[in-house]
Amino acid sequence: xxxTTLHGPQDIRLSEVPDPTIEADTDAIVKxxxxxxxxxxxxxxxxxxxxxxxxTIGHECVGVVEEVxxxxxxxxxxxxxxxxxxxxxxxxxxxxAGMQAACTHLGFTTSGQAEFARxxxxxxxxxxxxxxxxxALIPSLLALTDVMATGWHAAISxxxxxxxxxxxxxxxxxxxxxxxxxxxxxxxxxIAMSRHEPRQAVARRFGATDxxxxxxxxxxxxxxxxxxxVGADSVLECVGTGDSMKTAFKIARPGSTVGFVGVPHDVVLxxxxxxxxxxxxxGGMAPVRKYLPELLELVTTGxxxxxxxxxxxxxxxxxxxxxxxxxxxxxxxxxxxx
Amino acid sequence: xxxTTLHGPQDIRLSEVPDPTIEADTDAIVKxxxxxxxxxxxxxxxxxxxxxxxxTIGHECVGVVEEVxxxxxxxxxxxxxxxxxxxxxxxxxxxxAGMQAACTHLGFTTSGQAEFARxxxxxxxxxxxxxxxxxALIPSLLALTDVMATGWHAAISxxxxxxxxxxxxxxxxxxxxxxxxxxxxxxxxxIAMSRHEPRQAVARRFGATDxxxxxxxxxxxxxxxxxxxVGADSVLECVGTGDSMKTAFKIARPGSTVGFVGVPHDVVLxxxxxxxxxxxxxGGMAPVRKYLPELLELVTTGxxxxxxxxxxxxxxxxxxxxxxxxxxxxxxxxxxxx
Numbered sequence: 001x002x003x004t005t006l007h008g009p010q011d012i013r014l015s016e017v018p019d020p021t022i023e024a025d026t027d028a029i030v031k032x033x034x035x036x037x038x039x040x041x042x043x044x045x046x047x048x049x050x051x052x053x054x055x056t057i058g059h060e061c062v063g064v065v066e067e068v069x070x071x072x073x074x075x076x077x078x079x080x081x082x083x084x085x086x087x088x089x090x091x092x093x094x095x096x097a098g099m100q101a102a103c104t105h106l107g108f109t110t111s112g113q114a115e116f117a118r119x120x121x122x123x124x125x126x127x128x129x130x131x132x133x134x135x136a137l138i139p140s141l142l143a144l145t146d147v148m149a150t151g152w153h154a155a156i157s158x159x160x161x162x163x164x165x166x167x168x169x170x171x172x173x174x175x176x177x178x179x180x181x182x183x184x185x186x187x188x189x190x191i192a193m194s195r196h197e198p199r200q201a202v203a204r205r206f207g208a209t210d211x212x213x214x215x216x217x218x219x220x221x222x223x224x225x226x227x228x229x230v231g232a233d234s235v236l237e238c239v240g241t242g243d244s245m246k247t248a249f250k251i252a253r254p255g256s257t258v259g260f261v262g263v264p265h266d267v268v269l270x271x272x273x274x275x276x277x278x279x280x281x282x283g284g285m286a287p288v289r290k291y292l293p294e295l296l297e298l299v300t301t302g303x304x305x306x307x308x309x310x311x312x313x314x315x316x317x318x319x320x321x322x323x324x325x326x327x328x329x330x331x332x333x334x335x336x337x338x
Numbered sequence: 339x340x341x342t343t344l345h346g347p348q349d350i351r352l353s354e355v356p357d358p359t360i361e362a363d364t365d366a367i368v369k370x371x372x373x374x375x376x377x378x379x380x381x382x383x384x385x386x387x388x389x390x391x392x393x394t395i396g397h398e399c400v401g402v403v404e405e406v407x408x409x410x411x412x413x414x415x416x417x418x419x420x421x422x423x424x425x426x427x428x429x430x431x432x433x434x435a436g437m438q439a440a441c442t443h444l445g446f447t448t449s450g451q452a453e454f455a456r457x458x459x460x461x462x463x464x465x466x467x468x469x470x471x472x473x474a475l476i477p478s479l480l481a482l483t484d485v486m487a488t489g490w491h492a493a494i495s496x497x498x499x500x501x502x503x504x505x506x507x508x509x510x511x512x513x514x515x516x517x518x519x520x521x522x523x524x525x526x527x528x529i530a531m532s533r534h535e536p537r538q539a540v541a542r543r544f545g546a547t548d549x550x551x552x553x554x555x556x557x558x559x560x561x562x563x564x565x566x567x568v569g570a571d572s573v574l575e576c577v578g579t580g581d582s583m584k585t586a587f588k589i590a591r592p593g594s595t596v597g598f599v600g601v602p603h604d605v606v607l608x609x610x611x612x613x614x615x616x617x618x619x620x621g622g623m624a625p626v627r628k629y630l631p632e633l634l635e636l637v638t639t640g641x642x643x644x645x646x647x648x649x650x651x652x653x654x655x656x657x658x659x660x661x662x663x664x665x666x667x668x669x670x671x672x673x674x675x676x
Binding site: 263277280 | 495591618622
């Protein structure tokens with residue numbers, strides 16, 4: 001099949017690789033209808049993570065079931081499915097406790113930017129739509145496989161509730177979905193930290209009541225001013241750098257929680273400040289499957305449209321252009337059509 | 339008055355100092371009936387915190403109101419009061435949100451190991467008993483001023499709920515009160531980490547179902563064995579050292595929260611592990627006043643008896659012996675009678 005492969009820094013290619021196959025009776029093979037590029041794919045693309053040259057890449061996709069293993073009974077070829085980037089059996093002790101991201105059979109989509117993807121633990125992981133979805137819904141369904149569920153996890157972890165004030169640090173697709181999640185969870189005031197006009201526009205469309213373009217010290221001062229010196233009831237940290245985390249803890253009000261979903265890079269947590277001001281930290285890799293049924297309902301009823309984070313759609317053979325566009329922040333998020 | 343003063347490492351004395359006086363109309367002066375020594379007093383006593391030589395020490399006391407400022411209307415001379423170590427107005431934006439430890443008028447008891455103590459924000463801080471309490475209740479009332487409220491805060495922050503498994507790291511008075519709090523909040527299994535027989539006995543009396551004497555790697559292995567490889571639903575970190583915090587994160591199950599109340603010393607939080615396993619951190623300095631009405635009810639009805647953490651009672655003039663006994667771990671907690 002044609003699949004995206006990474007060979008070194010900035011060296012991303014569309015290659016011919018063997019089709020994925022059923023390796024365990026719990027697997028399914030999905031024919032990808034739409035895949036996409038994630039902000040976290042940029043870390044290896046930029047040479048900041050170790051890679052195995054030639055490996056396929058891409059952990060987000062939706063598509064049609066092509067084949068299932070003998071232990072998969074709820075899905076059959078032809079079903080349209082949403083594939084959580086983190087696969088789980090949805091029955092183990094951690095899944096049962098609602099932490100599917102720590103499933104004892106955890107697996108990941110590894111060829112989402114390709115023609116086919118293997119899903120381990122298909123029975124527990126997949127969620128199917130009611131028939132073939134309208135083409136217009138595809139971007140929003142695709143967003144559920146990672147970024148929307150991750151933004152939702154940030155908002156849930158940060159304890160966003162009705163009438164509250166939430167600040168979202170980070171204007172990538174996850175941060176924007178965090179705005180949408182905060183809105184859906186009833187936040188009354190939602191402050192998006194963003195200095196990029198196209199992202200500000202999506203943030204406002206998703207429910208941001210205020211946009212703060214300043215960063216670091218100036219950004220903190222502006223948030224404190226906007227919250228009457230109190231700080232935010234909830235902070236969604238959707239970046240994962242040392243600077244963004246510092247900002248998050250400075251704008252969180254005493255007794256609140258920072259919900260973090262950006263893979264941490266060079267982060268030192270301010271434990272003394274957390275103790276002194278009773279600011280908690282919660283979150284991590286999103287248990288996508290946990291949230292999928294609820295989010296799918298919100299998408300199919302039109303209550304949310306997270307697909308708006310895709311501001312670029314490319315055929316799969318232009319995947320390298322897609323990476324470059326995201327790397328240079330010319331695109332928020334790129335959808336790929338095999 | 340006679341008051342405990344600290345002059346240098348291990349140099350603790352009973353001295354004659356001026357009586358505290360009403361400095362603001364929100365103050366009250368309390369004649370101390372019982373004070374005590376806190377584990378956190380050992381940091382300056384050991385020379386590990388900066389001190390001002392000759393300053394009074396002691397942040398826990400109960401007693402009788404001697405005098406009140408003109409803005410104090412709910413208390414009058416003769417009232418028996420429990421004094422939260424952290425004073426608050428109980429009306430500011432942070433108090434109203436339940437985070438009295440971050441009150442905009444935050445103050446502290448600074449001469450609890452003395453004959454008299456000044457309470458700032460008396461109206462918001464103090465809680466009085468229904469008449470003069472029985473002498474037998476004094477230790478438990480005294481425990482409410484800090485350690486019991488702090489153990490409670492650890493349990494609440496860690497999300498201890500009915501039927502859950504809680505592990506308490508630390509067998510000081512706060513850790514023991516954490517056991518009592520976990521029991522009261524419905525934990526079904528409570529594992530106390532302690533290798534000191536007298537403390538193990540109190541832990542069991544407070545509701546510990548298991549005691550783990552091993553520490554560090556061996557302690558972690560034992561807890562994982564006891565929890566069937568899953569880890570604890572809630573971890574109460576009641577020490578504040580790097581080692582205890584490491585242990586706490588290793589025994590917490592994915593998706594759970596470490597509640598921390600030990601002032602952190604040399605702690606580096608394992609942000610990658612927290613992210614990868616979705617383990618949160620919450621807690622900090624306890625908002626004592628928030629919990630006082632509920633805890634006072636539990637004490638006066640005999641539902642809890644946190645006063646059992648006091649295994650030594652000394653007249654105030656033997657305060658130096660009390661510090662030495664706690665420093666050498668010969669006593670769990672020392673009650674002082676002026």
